[in-house]
Amino acid sequence: xxxxxxxxxxxxxxxxxDIAIIVPARGGSKGIPGKNLISLNGKPLVDYTLEFASNLKxxxxxxxxxxxxxxxxxxxxxxxxxxxxxxxxxxxxxxxCLIHASNYINSNLKKYDSxxxxxxxxxxxxxxxxxxxxxxxxxxxxETLVAINKMREDPSECIKLNQDMRNWSYIEEKPNDFxxxxxxxxxxxxxxYFISGxxxxxxxxxxxxxxxxxxxxxxxxxxNERYPVDIDCxxxxxxxxxxxxxxxx
Numbered sequence: 001x002x003x004x005x006x007x008x009x010x011x012x013x014x015x016x017x018d019i020a021i022i023v024p025a026r027g028g029s030k031g032i033p034g035k036n037l038i039s040l041n042g043k044p045l046v047d048y049t050l051e052f053a054s055n056l057k058x059x060x061x062x063x064x065x066x067x068x069x070x071x072x073x074x075x076x077x078x079x080x081x082x083x084x085x086x087x088x089x090x091x092x093x094x095x096x097c098l099i100h101a102s103n104y105i106n107s108n109l110k111k112y113d114s115x116x117x118x119x120x121x122x123x124x125x126x127x128x129x130x131x132x133x134x135x136x137x138x139x140x141x142x143e144t145l146v147a148i149n150k151m152r153e154d155p156s157e158c159i160k161l162n163q164d165m166r167n168w169s170y171i172e173e174k175p176n177d178f179x180x181x182x183x184x185x186x187x188x189x190x191x192x193y194f195i196s197g198x199x200x201x202x203x204x205x206x207x208x209x210x211x212x213x214x215x216x217x218x219x220x221x222x223x224n225e226r227y228p229v230d231i232d233c234x235x236x237x238x239x240x241x242x243x244x245x246x247x248x249x
Contacts, residue, residue, distance in 0.1 A: 019134060019201075020061060020105055020112040021053045023078070024097045025120045026088040027066030031233045036069055036120050040237065041244050048123035050076040055127055056134070058116070063101045064088070081105070095211055102204045115207070117200040121231045123240055124247070126223070130199055133221045143206040143217035147198035149225050155192055193220070196228045 025046045029035035036046040046062075046069060053060040053076070060078040064070050065088035070080045081104050087096050098117060105112055116134065118125075137145045155172035162168070199221075200213050207213075229240045 018110070018112045019114045019116060019138070020059050021056060021078075022098060022101045022115045022117050023049050023053060023060065023062045023120060024083075024094060024101070024117065025049075025062060025064045025066075025069050026083065026092075026097075027064065027069060028088065028090065030090055032231070032237065035231065036064075036066075037072075038237065040123060041241050044072060045123060045231065046072055046120040047075070049118050049120040049125075050078055052125055052127065052130075053078065053118055056116075056130065058134075059105075059110075059112075061101060061105060063097055079105075095207070095213070098202075099208060099211070102207065106204070112204065114201065114203045117202075119197055122197050122229065123231070124229050124243060125198055126225070129221075129223055133199060134201060136221065137201045142201075142203075142219050144200070144202040144213060144215065145219050145221055146200050146213060147196050147223050148193040148220045149196040149198075149223050149228055151192040151194050193222065196223060196225065197230045198223055198225070198228065 023046070025036040027034070027036070032038055037044045039045075040048065050060065050062065050072060060076070061081050062070060062073040062078045063081040063083045065083045065085055070082065073080045081101050083097060083100065086092065087100055094117075098115065102112070102115060114137070116130075133145060133147065136142070156170055158171045159168045160171060195214075202213060206215075206217065210217075227243065229236065229243055231237055231240055
């Protein structure tokens, strides 16, 4: 995943950009019912991201269709955005939510050039890293900046199977001898990454123009997380609980 060439003309022309933090937290969830309010070590899941956002010292907005979730905003001095029901369904696009939130804050409040999306399913972040990412986004006048993390699995050690579990192929071709790939581990770690979900920063005009986060002007920030935590199921929740406890000790 290479760094893309930046266009010669940017839609934002100053370094001192007005950035808003958007925390999208709908009431429904397929994997864990009521996930954004579920207790994680005695605290609602969404609170971890709201508390983190409050330390970034930018205006924070909580977007939700659920009043109980929106009530958490006041605790962390965040503002509420009531999300329409059609943007809070299982098949709703997160981009639709972000565009709705961006239009709301720029129609009803002060004007912002860019937004940082922090999803509440990612409860463990490094404050210094996110601050540095925002600074890089601003100083380089980027269009979009996405957090990525080094892959721990070598793609040439991963396979895809068909339904009968017999026919298979490597995701990425490996050397002919069975164990040769292990000697190339440093090589693949330096060039293979995954989109972690830690944070997404984008210029609002860019978001509206592309209607996506990943596009030909997207750039990347490599985080140093060894074990990223993104909660989709109860097993993820248990891992997050253990990880938070280990960090507190």
